[in-house]
Amino acid sequence: MPAVRVQGLWKRFGEQIAVAGIDLELPAGRFIGLVGPNGAGKTTTLSMVTGLLRPDQGTVEVVGHDVWRDPVEVKARIGVLPEGLRLFERLSGRELLAYTGRLRGLPGAEVDKRATQLLDVLDLAGAQHKLVVDYSTGMRKKIGLAAALLHNPEVLFLDEPFEGVDPVSAQTIRGVLERYTGSGATVVFSSHVMELVESLCDWVAVMAAGRIRAHGPLAEVRGSAPTLQQAFLELVGAHGRATTTDLDWLGGGTR
Amino acid sequence: MSAAGLTPVVVRLKLSLLRNGLRQSAGRRAAYITSVVVVLLIAALQLLGLIALRGNAHAATIAVLLVEVLALGWAVMPLFFPSGDETLDPTRLVMLPLRPQPLVRALLAASLVGIGPLFTLCLFTGAVISVAHGAAAYGVGVLAVVLALLVCVALARAVAAANIRLLTSRKGRDLAVLSGLVIAVGAQLVNFGAQRLGSAGLSPLDPVENVLRWVPPASSIGAVDSVSRGAYGLAVAQLALSAAALAGLLALWSRSLTTLMTSPDESTLQAADPGARERTSTGLSRLLPAGRTGTVMERSLRYIWRDPKTKAAWVTSLAIGLIVPVFNALQGTGSIYFACFAAGMLGIQMYNQFGQDTSAFWMVAMTISSRRDAHAELRGRALALLLITLPYATLVTVVTTALLGAWPKLPEVLGLSFALLGAMLATGAWSSARFPYSIPQEGYKNVVPGQAGLAWISIFGGMIAAALLTAPVIAVAIWLNVSSDGDRWTWLLLPAGVLYGALITLLGLRLAAPRTAGRLPEILTAVSKG
Numbered sequence: 001m002p003a004v005r006v007q008g009l010w011k012r013f014g015e016q017i018a019v020a021g022i023d024l025e026l027p028a029g030r031f032i033g034l035v036g037p038n039g040a041g042k043t044t045t046l047s048m049v050t051g052l053l054r055p056d057q058g059t060v061e062v063v064g065h066d067v068w069r070d071p072v073e074v075k076a077r078i079g080v081l082p083e084g085l086r087l088f089e090r091l092s093g094r095e096l097l098a099y100t101g102r103l104r105g106l107p108g109a110e111v112d113k114r115a116t117q118l119l120d121v122l123d124l125a126g127a128q129h130k131l132v133v134d135y136s137t138g139m140r141k142k143i144g145l146a147a148a149l150l151h152n153p154e155v156l157f158l159d160e161p162f163e164g165v166d167p168v169s170a171q172t173i174r175g176v177l178e179r180y181t182g183s184g185a186t187v188v189f190s191s192h193v194m195e196l197v198e199s200l201c202d203w204v205a206v207m208a209a210g211r212i213r214a215h216g217p218l219a220e221v222r223g224s225a226p227t228l229q230q231a232f233l234e235l236v237g238a239h240g241r242a243t244t245t246d247l248d249w250l251g252g253g254t255r
Numbered sequence: 256m257s258a259a260g261l262t263p264v265v266v267r268l269k270l271s272l273l274r275n276g277l278r279q280s281a282g283r284r285a286a287y288i289t290s291v292v293v294v295l296l297i298a299a300l301q302l303l304g305l306i307a308l309r310g311n312a313h314a315a316t317i318a319v320l321l322v323e324v325l326a327l328g329w330a331v332m333p334l335f336f337p338s339g340d341e342t343l344d345p346t347r348l349v350m351l352p353l354r355p356q357p358l359v360r361a362l363l364a365a366s367l368v369g370i371g372p373l374f375t376l377c378l379f380t381g382a383v384i385s386v387a388h389g390a391a392a393y394g395v396g397v398l399a400v401v402l403a404l405l406v407c408v409a410l411a412r413a414v415a416a417a418n419i420r421l422l423t424s425r426k427g428r429d430l431a432v433l434s435g436l437v438i439a440v441g442a443q444l445v446n447f448g449a450q451r452l453g454s455a456g457l458s459p460l461d462p463v464e465n466v467l468r469w470v471p472p473a474s475s476i477g478a479v480d481s482v483s484r485g486a487y488g489l490a491v492a493q494l495a496l497s498a499a500a501l502a503g504l505l506a507l508w509s510r511s512l513t514t515l516m517t518s519p520d521e522s523t524l525q526a527a528d529p530g531a532r533e534r535t536s537t538g539l540s541r542l543l544p545a546g547r548t549g550t551v552m553e554r555s556l557r558y559i560w561r562d563p564k565t566k567a568a569w570v571t572s573l574a575i576g577l578i579v580p581v582f583n584a585l586q587g588t589g590s591i592y593f594a595c596f597a598a599g600m601l602g603i604q605m606y607n608q609f610g611q612d613t614s615a616f617w618m619v620a621m622t623i624s625s626r627r628d629a630h631a632e633l634r635g636r637a638l639a640l641l642l643i644t645l646p647y648a649t650l651v652t653v654v655t656t657a658l659l660g661a662w663p664k665l666p667e668v669l670g671l672s673f674a675l676l677g678a679m680l681a682t683g684a685w686s687s688a689r690f691p692y693s694i695p696q697e698g699y700k701n702v703v704p705g706q707a708g709l710a711w712i713s714i715f716g717g718m719i720a721a722a723l724l725t726a727p728v729i730a731v732a733i734w735l736n737v738s739s740d741g742d743r744w745t746w747l748l749l750p751a752g753v754l755y756g757a758l759i760t761l762l763g764l765r766l767a768a769p770r771t772a773g774r775l776p777e778i779l780t781a782v783s784k785g
Contacts, residue, residue: 052617054776071624080621085614085783088554090561102550103622131561133425147618 001064003028003155003186004049009058011044018044020210022058026188026203028155031181033197034190035228036207037236042190043083045207046159049188050080063154076104079148081141083159083190089133093124093143096132100147111150118146123172138169145173149180156180158189162196174200194229204228208236261353265361269368294370298377305381315480316464318382322403322473325375329407332371333415348516355516359509366408379403382476388483395482395490399475402497406472409501413508419515429563469493471500547628551635556642558611564694565611568701569604569643576600577651584658591661591668597651598672601644602679602721606714608636608687610694614783620775630768633684637760640680648672667732667745670752671725677756678724681763682717688770690716693784703784728755 004026011019019041026032036042047053049060051067051074059066065073088096094115101111119125122142127135132143141161148156156177162170177200181187191197197204198218205215213235214221218228225231277284305321308314348358366372383396468477478493543549558565576597583589609616623629652672656665690713692706702710732748735741771778 050621052620052776052779075621075624080617082617085617088558088612088615088618090558091554095557099550099554100618100622103547103619105547105622108545 001028002026003030003032003063004188005061006045006049007059009045009048009060010056011041011048011053012056017210019048019055022210022212024205024212024215026186026205028063028186029181029184030186030203031177031201032186032188033201033204034188034207035192035194035197035204035232036190037192040207040236041210042207043159046157046188046190047082050078050082050157051075052080052082076151077154079151079153079156081144081148081156081158081161083163087132087140087144087147090131092129092131093119093135093139093146094128096143097146097150101150104151106151114150115146118149121172121176122146123169136166137164138166141165142169142173145176149176153185155186155188158187160191161189162191162193194227194232198222198228206232206235261357262361262364265365266368269365273369291370294374295377298374302377302381302384305378305385308385311385313461314385315468315477316461318385318476318480319464319467319473321378322382322476323467323470325378326403326407326410326472329371329375329411330414333411333418353516355509355513358512359505362412363405363408363505366412367404372404372408375404375407376400379476383479386476386480386483392479392482395494396479398494399479399497402475402494402501403472406475406497406501406504409504409508410472413504413511416508416511416515419511469496471497474500547631548635548638551632552639552642555636555639559639559643562611564696564701572600572604573647576647577654580651580655581658584655589655589659591655591659591664592671594648594652594655594668595672595675598644598648598676599679599718599721601640601647602676602683603714603718604644605637605640605680605683606686606717607690607692607694607710608633608683609691609778610687610782612782613694613696614779616779616782620779623772623775626768626772629771630764633687633764633767633771637680637684637764641676644676645673648676663742664745666749667735670748670750671728671732672752673756674728674752674759675721675725675756677758677760678721679717680760681724681766682720684760684763684767685770686713686717688767688774688778689713691778691781693782706781706784709781724759728752 002025004024006022006024009019009022010017022045034042034046044053048055048058049062049067051071054068059068061067062074063077065077067074088099091099097115097118098108098111101115102108106114116125119128122145124139124142124146127139132140135143141163145158145161148158158177161173161177165173177187177189202218203216204218204221206213206221222228222231225234277287301321305318308317311317379400383393383400387393387396467473468480474493475497478490478497481487481490481493543552559569560566576599579596580589580593583593584591609619612619619632623632649669649672652665652669656662656668690709692709692713693703694701695703728748728751731751732745735745735748
């Protein structure tokens with residue numbers, strides 16, 4: 001059974017079509033990258049897949065359950081870290097985890113145990129009593145990730161988890177995610193940093209202008225191109241866009 | 256850049272900032288023009304008033320006090336409105352190769368541009384006219400006005416520079432959100448003081464004036480008064496005091512500017528400081544019920560205290576809910592039924608529950624997958640509210656009753672209060688699900704553009720509905736009061752009101768729960784615009 005099955009997904013905001021008919025099957029147990037330039041519709045797609053945004057058309061199934069008709073089954077099985085939405089920032093890191101875990105219906109003692117371990121692993125133990133509003137971007141992403149992992153979901157959706165994150169935090173997040181997929185769980189994350197996707201993922205879907213341009217195992221999508229970056233630029237039609245004219249004054253030591 | 260060229264550049268920068276601020280929207284332009292007109296009108300009226308004071312025995316007292324109050328205003332203004340003047344934040348200029356001395360001169364000149372300085376100039380001129388007698392006094396007066404104005408501006412700059420770390424930090428922004436309350440409370444105090452003075456006359460202020468006339472910047476106005484009375488020695492001393500204050504403030508400001516521009520900025524400092532204050536668990540959770548209800552209650556209660564927007568809304572509700580019935584009772588014009596005001600004001604907090612979460616509502620939405628979850632969520636929020644509202648409404652009612660001495664009416668009014676509270680909770684829960692809207696986290700606005708209509712429907716529609724829902728209890732209360740031997744039975748309204756309030760709350764939650772569960776994405780979209 002695929003981790004996620006999307007059929008005929010559409011979303012329009014006024015005049016602009018954000019997602020223009022997506023059909024996609026994401027295999028379970030993989031580290032999946034959803035790549036595409038800014039404005040390709042990645043966030044809109046992930047929001048609809050996780051039930052945070054109602055699609056105009058189409059169906060979404062997560063591990064065999066319809067997201068809109070069977071939310072009880074779906075919401076217990078997924079973890080989400082959205083981009084551009086706040087957390088409950090006036091709670092401390094630890095309080096945020098305690099709150100999320102209990103809201104998920106986990107027993108209090110278990111929540112506290114897991115929270116302690118997650119805070120340790122994600123290098124947040126020192127800041128656990130600070131309010132999230134005072135956290136840096138990297139720390140916010142990490143506490144968001146901890147909140148998404150707390151109930152041990154089968155599928156984890158991360159929207160731009162590495163955006164604005166320093167290299168040390170990025171490495172920490174990577175370590176946790178690799179350990180998590182190693183146990184058979186599925187991670188779906190969006191990014192526009194190809195090097196990162198190439199080094200982390202074994203399965204990718206390329207999105208541009210609201211559509212899926214290519215999908216499949218990494219090697220297949222990359223094809224004959226030397227890097228995913230090259231393959232991606234060709235797929236979205238941005239290859240060879242030269243910047244030779246103008247700017248001829250730039251560089252060269254003269255003023 | 257040469258030192259001489261800097262001043263006009265910074266003044267032009269200030270003018271551009273003003274102009275561009277106005278260009279952003281028509282509403283802002285209208286607001287600005289209105290405020291300019293109002294300020295100029297007030298300034299003109301004050302000026303006329305001060306001129307009319309000429310020759311009055313208390314003219315000097317008023318003039319000196321006015322100048323001192325204005326100076327105080329200049330000192331606290333940057334703390335409450337840190338974003339009001341971008342040139343106030345010297346850290347924005349930190350990357351430019353500037354020396355402190357020319358920078359101080361340039362920024363000081365830039366500060367003299369704007370409505371605030373113009374208003375101050377008008378008042379100071381008025382103050383001088385009210386106390387100056389003779390050509391010499393007017394001559395000193397010109398110097399005094401300039402000196403006093405410079406002291407005010409330098410004071411504002413020095414305070415801002417010394418506190419810029421606070422002002423640009425999260426705590427400073429929180430403070431700014433709460434400043435409206437401080438001003439409201441301050442206005443009440445001023446009102447109270449003015450009433451006292453109105454009855455006792457100005458004489459009690461004269462000893463205060465004797466001290467204040469030596470405190471800069473009012474000492475320069477004091478100097479004008481001294482010249483008018485022929486005490487030239489005193490005048491020189493007073494002017495010298497103002498000048499010394501100006502010099503001192505400039506030195507202080509220049510020093511904090513230098514420190515600011517040569518030390519690392521806050522983000523670096525914060526990263527290097529691991530010793531954050533430990534936040535101990537309050538033990539609150541142990542007192543609350545287990546499961547979702549207790550979890551939701553705990554977060555709601557924490558937010559009342561920690562989130563500046565929520566806190567400001569609560570403090571306003573608590574204050575107005577107390578002030579209206581109690582002050583009316585104190586003035587002898589009150590009715591005991593005003594005590595219901597407390598329940599009504601606090602019940603408003605149930606409205607737009609999810610808007611208060613901002614876009615963090617997604618964390619709630621991810622955990623609501625059935626009507627039962629939605630019901631538990633709403634019930635938790637209502638209970639958190641009741642935890643504060645019930646004792647508070649009772650307290651206000653008892654205090655009002657005690658002030659009016661209307662003890663036989665107590666059960667009746669309590670019953671009405673609780674019934675109204677129940678109706679507010681019920682309609683609040685329902686309209687939270689049906690008419691959610693965003694609350695901007697910065698600034699004073701409570702609605703984002705485009706959602707004002709929604710907010711009106713949500714709050715006023717809800718309040719009218721709540722009043723209608725309370726109608727049965729009100730009708731019974733009226734009937735018992737007009738019927739001949741109804742007084743013996745008014746105590747029944749207490750249990751009846753409690754029962755009615757509880758039932759209608761439960762009903763409201765039950766109706767709101769499926770609405771909430773079915774509209775999660777729509778609610779999230781509506782509350783994420785802040």
